[in-house]
Amino acid sequence: MNPRQRRGILLMIVAALGGIAVFATVVSYVNTLNSELGSYRTALRLTQDVQPYQEITPDMLEEYEVPARFFDPETFIGGFDEITEEAGRLPVASSALREGELLQRSMVIAAPDLAEGEREIAIMVDAETGVAGKVGRQSRVDVYATFNAGEGQPQPCAYRVLTNIEILDIGDVGSTIDETTGDTDSVVPVTFRLTPDQALNLTYAEAFASSLRLAAVSPKGAGDPGGAEFCAADQLDQIQAQSDAPAEAESGEQTEQPEQTEGS
Numbered sequence: 001m002n003p004r005q006r007r008g009i010l011l012m013i014v015a016a017l018g019g020i021a022v023f024a025t026v027v028s029y030v031n032t033l034n035s036e037l038g039s040y041r042t043a044l045r046l047t048q049d050v051q052p053y054q055e056i057t058p059d060m061l062e063e064y065e066v067p068a069r070f071f072d073p074e075t076f077i078g079g080f081d082e083i084t085e086e087a088g089r090l091p092v093a094s095s096a097l098r099e100g101e102l103l104q105r106s107m108v109i110a111a112p113d114l115a116e117g118e119r120e121i122a123i124m125v126d127a128e129t130g131v132a133g134k135v136g137r138q139s140r141v142d143v144y145a146t147f148n149a150g151e152g153q154p155q156p157c158a159y160r161v162l163t164n165i166e167i168l169d170i171g172d173v174g175s176t177i178d179e180t181t182g183d184t185d186s187v188v189p190v191t192f193r194l195t196p197d198q199a200l201n202l203t204y205a206e207a208f209a210s211s212l213r214l215a216a217v218s219p220k221g222a223g224d225p226g227g228a229e230f231c232a233a234d235q236l237d238q239i240q241a242q243s244d245a246p247a248e249a250e251s252g253e254q255t256e257q258p259e260q261t262e263g264s
Contacts, residue, residue: 041071050097119199127186140217145209157231164222
């Protein structure tokens, strides 16, 4: 065997040892992953986009295996039967869902149980000033809208648009870009149970009001909601009345002082 052949054999032996080492490393890595991940659990993955409040059906879902260590049974849904049990009624999407997302319990709600003649309508409300985390499902609220002075509106006014209405659901907080300032605002979809006339009133307010706010109604009763509107002129009248009150009181004291002096 000449030196060239010996070198060839030696290189083949080194290559074989290297291949064995690589194979052992891969096997060790796979075993390490399996020990870390453990067994697998079945989750449900969306096969198509789902619009808010659209019914979720079995043909929209497929089974998807995920490592058991990453599967939280309180978060993810493992079977379609769990959806119907969780919702209690017809399951619908709580917000816009995208294809490929793993279905979570918070993504599924029961379809509204509306009576004959009722309407379900959702509007976007400022998450901080409009809701502020103080209201939830089945809360009763008053809806207030503010309108700036402009065409058909001689002065800025605030109106109570709707009184003591029920919230069916509150969605997840999202964001929108203000077309005027370019700032990003946090908004949340709020769904109401309304009559057709109330739905029309709320739709107008959302489209043209400069802001919308929700006022939570006490569980003990709505009581007297007060006036239905408050405008700039009313604010000026109140300020004037408050400034006149101390002056009238001071004038009354000065009038009484001479009478006390004469009596003495």
